[in-house]
Amino acid sequence: MLNIRFLGAARTTTGSMHCIEFDGHRVLLDCGLLQGHRKEAFEANRALPFPADSIDAIILSHAHIDHSGRIPAFVKAGYRGPIWSTSATRDLCDAMLRDSAYLQAKDVEYVNKKRREQRKTPFELLYDIPDVERAMALFRTFEYGETREIVPGLKATFHDAGHILGSATVALDYLKWGKPRRLLFTGDLGQSGEKPFLRPPEPVEGVDALITESTYGDRDHPADENIRGRLRDYVQFIVQHRSKLVVPAFSVGRTQQMLRFLDELRASGKIPQIPVYVDSPLAAKATEIHRKHPECFRDGVRSILASGGDPFDFPGLHFVGPVQESMTLNSKPGPMVILSASGMCEGGRILHHLKNTIPDPLNLVLFTGFQAEGTLGRRIVDGAPEVKIYGEMYPLRATVFTINGLSAHADRSGLVAFAKSLGPSVRRAFCVHGEEKYCEAHRQNLLAAGIKRVDIPEKGQLFEDV
Ligand SMILES: [Zn+2]
Structure with a gap:
């Protein structure tokens, strides 16, 4: 009998974790960090739903x-089983979990300073680098299309x-009352x-039950944002005015997408060759990892590699090294493009680039994704006349743009099209990884598409004999 207990990303988008119970075995699908409100996240991430070694x-x-x-928090608590993923996911995790450990250490330091002032017991680190290293040793890799037995019968x-x-x-295959x-x-x-380098989601046949993400369950991305045309205009503007285009970008995915767009525009003669700086150590590492995994690219991009080219390199592109080198960009004249993290401007080297560029009306700032409430990115997008960076106020005179169509997520139509691509065999679905109203919108769309039973699990809810 296969049961599913939904432990995270239930009626919310973070902390993805679902437990499959099959013939006395427990298998976790994802083991994600809950993000968001600091106090709640701190406590929730520290509470394991059951003993790690079970x-x-x-x-x-x-x-x-x-x-x-x-x-790594489960590994710290005694988990010693295998962690199954693709090899690209393993390589990215090696960089991202180390980064996560570093960010958490900084976060805990900040929180504990306050707790000590209030005479409260300080929080323990969720995990540190040795825990990440122990976790990395447990990874076992799958290639796309490969099938393996995870526990007997599953x-x-x-x-x-x-x-x-x-x-x-x-896809998990098992027998229910003797039937597959x-x-x-x-x-x-x-x-x-068509995406800068990734393929579309692959359809899967013969699916009976579906656990589906619902992030954009109720909305479509803008129809035609003309991303290449707009990017060309911005670059031409900074060339003409010898100014700077600053792009706050997530290190994994968004940065590499932007590099592909800039390379295409340059190669087709739509923009001249100008200096492009990637200024984030994690983005540099992630780009290196992208180069090692052509099995994840669409054909057109794979052929660049096959003919000896590099889809993430072009004349004028520089990966910035130590922070001192990053600082030298402040005094260099434009034109130049600076891609830096974090994507929502909550920390990282993007802060000093913004501080130095936003007071000049000839500079441009381009946001490439959603800016959450309460972030510096959101205040800039909302057009605050001045913003606080490192404790000082700076006038916002640079022009600010946003391109939304670079989202890594399928939109409402994409989610429905994927469910339909599975064919009529799907008899039930669970909507997860979305705010409650988006899960509900996706549920209605799936019912309309002919799936008979669609549930929106609550955190901790158990569904038996799926
Ligand atoms: Zn994701």
Whole structure:
């Protein structure tokens, strides 16, 4: 009998974790960090739902921290089983979990300073670098299309989810009352149109039950944003005015997408060759990892590699090294493009670039994704006349743009199209990884598409005999 207990990303988007109970074994689908409100997240991430050594295996859909970020905490608590993922996901996790450990150490330091002032017991670190290293030693890799037995009687196959490098949907095959059953976990699904280097999500046959993400369950991405045309205009503007284009970008995915767009525009003569700086150590590492995994690319991009080219390098591109080198960009004249993290401007080297560029009306700032409330990115997008950076106020005179269509997630139509691509065999679905109203919107769309039973699990809810 196969039961599913939904432990995270239930009526919310972070902390992806679902426990499969099969014939006395426990298998976790994802083991993600809960992000968001600091106090709640701190406590929730520290409370394990059951003893870590009672889990037999972890299957990881992709490397994003809200899907992978609690793995070292389970290892710290005694988990010693295998962690199954694609090899690209493993390589990204090695960089991202180390980064996560570093960010958490900084965060705990900040929180504990306050707690000591209030005479409260300080929080313990969720995990540190040695825990990440112990976790990395437990990874076992799958290639797309490969099938393996995870625990006796339960087999898993990974298919391309087209979300980030190495992302996978996971099909689980088992027998229910002697008959074959297939449960598909989508992880996060990518967009289906032509993308800078990833493929669209791969359809899977014979699925009986579906656990589907619902991030954009109620909305479509803007129809035609003319991303290349707009980017060309921005670059031409900074060339003409010898100014700077600053792009706050997530280190994994968004940065590499931007590099592909800039390379295409340059190669087709639409923009001249100008200096492009990638200024984030994690982005540099992630780009290096992308180069090692051509099995994740669409054909056109794979052929660049096959003919000896590099899809993530072009004349004028520089990866900035130590922070001193990053500082020298402040005094260099334009034109130049600076891609830096973090994507929502909550920390990292982007802060000093913004501080130095936003007071000049000839500079441009380009946001490439959603800016959460309360972040510096959001205040800039909202057009505050001045913003605080490192404790000082700076006038915002640079022009600010946003391109939304670079999202790594399928939109409403994409989610429905993926569910339909599975065919009529799907008899039930579970909507996860979305705010409650988006899960409800996706539920209605799936019912309309002919799936008979669709549930929106609550955190901790158990569904028996799926
Ligand atoms: Zn993701």
